Amino acid sequence: MEQERQSLEAAYSDALLVALRDCADGRWGLFDQNEGTLPAFLESRHLPESAKRLAAIGAELVAVREKMGFVDLFAPMQRLAELRAERGPNQPGEPRLAQMFLDELKA
Template sequence: MVSAKREAALEKDRQSLETAYLDALLVALRDCADGRWGLFGQNEGTVPAYLDERYLPQSVTRLEAIGHELVVLRDRMGFADLFAPMQRLVELRAEQGSNRPGEPRLAQMFLTELKA
């Protein structure tokens, strides 16, 4: 069983990581809305993996690192679900279809959602 002090520390860390994730998500969405592809993975597999990694915006790399830390922490705390903005990004990444908007438009739509 986790002590109350340790639980409070974990909660503080979770809140801090969620804030950092949201901040990083906003930066990545702005980069994507400005034309930097990679956040939604629409071009994955169209070029060799080493090029995907080379041209992936730094904001997306940072977002993924924070997201990984957040998932691990939330799992340790017993959360079964993802942080809501992270879940929405997963949903948008999973959408398929030829009529799907491009990454910049998806990013702008997601930014609008987050502001509402």
């Protein structure tokens, strides 16, 4: 189970980088800032594949970590959740948030 967790964490990290690059290039949806502005069936249709893949890996990773007794999220997943939760009129747009997160990961 430990190997599966480590494999999923590596896959999540790789998928996160791809999704962040897509978002930094202008593909909205990773940070859910426009959630609710379109009907649900259109939102899911316009969500980038990289964000869908990240969500699928994340769900699997959470399930494995819960089985192992982890109560906290994988650190990059936690940071993404924090950035998604930030709201307000002065919040940077998704492409800027993605670039900021990419810069954090590089540091």
